[in-house]
Amino acid sequence: MSEELVRELIARPPMVRELPGFDAGRAPEEPAPLFVEWLRGALAAEVPDAQVVTLSTVDPEGMPDARVLVLRDVDPARSGWVFWADADSPKGRQLAAGPRAAMTVYWPQLGRQVRVRGAVRSAPAPAALTRSPGARAASLVGRQSEPLGSAAEYDAAFTAALAADPALPVPGHTVYTLEAATVEFWQGDPSRRHVRLRYERSASGWSRTLLWP
Numbered sequence: 001m002s003e004e005l006v007r008e009l010i011a012r013p014p015m016v017r018e019l020p021g022f023d024a025g026r027a028p029e030e031p032a033p034l035f036v037e038w039l040r041g042a043l044a045a046e047v048p049d050a051q052v053v054t055l056s057t058v059d060p061e062g063m064p065d066a067r068v069l070v071l072r073d074v075d076p077a078r079s080g081w082v083f084w085a086d087a088d089s090p091k092g093r094q095l096a097a098g099p100r101a102a103m104t105v106y107w108p109q110l111g112r113q114v115r116v117r118g119a120v121r122s123a124p125a126p127a128a129l130t131r132s133p134g135a136r137a138a139s140l141v142g143r144q145s146e147p148l149g150s151a152a153e154y155d156a157a158f159t160a161a162l163a164a165d166p167a168l169p170v171p172g173h174t175v176y177t178l179e180a181a182t183v184e185f186w187q188g189d190p191s192r193r194h195v196r197l198r199y200e201r202s203a204s205g206w207s208r209t210l211l212w213p
């Protein structure tokens, strides 16, 4: 253990800066609108890559796995968080074997964390999309996380991918929706009076509970 590193980390406590407040008493009945409000706040505050989230899954042996990916949409009707990924990848296979996941995002400039857990539904990208002009970008997927032969091989596939419309799922990608069972909003406070609000879905709708921070 490096004493110098330990000292440096102690000297840098997180969230010691001005942060927004969060009045949990005025939170909406469902979590998706609050998430969108916080995401819009993060975009307005120019948090870099505010739409990048961490997706956690578990492999068939029960070993947890996590990686970051881009959040593509939030569907309030399903309380669903949408992302695109290659079904033929470790995460795709983990989701096929056990279609449940957790998604986490932290926006440092605002001291805000959101945690979403639930079931994951998948839908193949619509057929029309697979005939898009970016179809050659398919060469980028179907091989994710496999060993790469050479940098040049990747460069060629990447150049082709650049031609694709970024608003459309990459051909070959699956559209996944994480349907929330619980969503926790966490607002950090520089004086450590953090606020945590958990939404829980039941047959009769959503309930809200304040948690000890």
Ligand SMILES: Cc1cc2nc3c(=O)[nH]c(=O)nc-3n(C[C@H](O)[C@H](O)[C@H](O)COP(=O)(O)O)c2cc1C
Binding pocket: 049, 052, 065, 066, 067, 068, 069, 070, 071, 083, 084, 085, 086, 089, 090, 091, 092, 144, 145
């Ligand atoms: C900023 C950023 C954005 C990413 N966006 C995605 C994405 O939208 N979909 C995706 O499948 N992988 C995305 N990745 C790559 C994943 O983090 C991961 O490396 C890849 O999906 C392989 O994961 P797996 O081996 O667990 O299947 C992104 C990586 C970074 C750093």
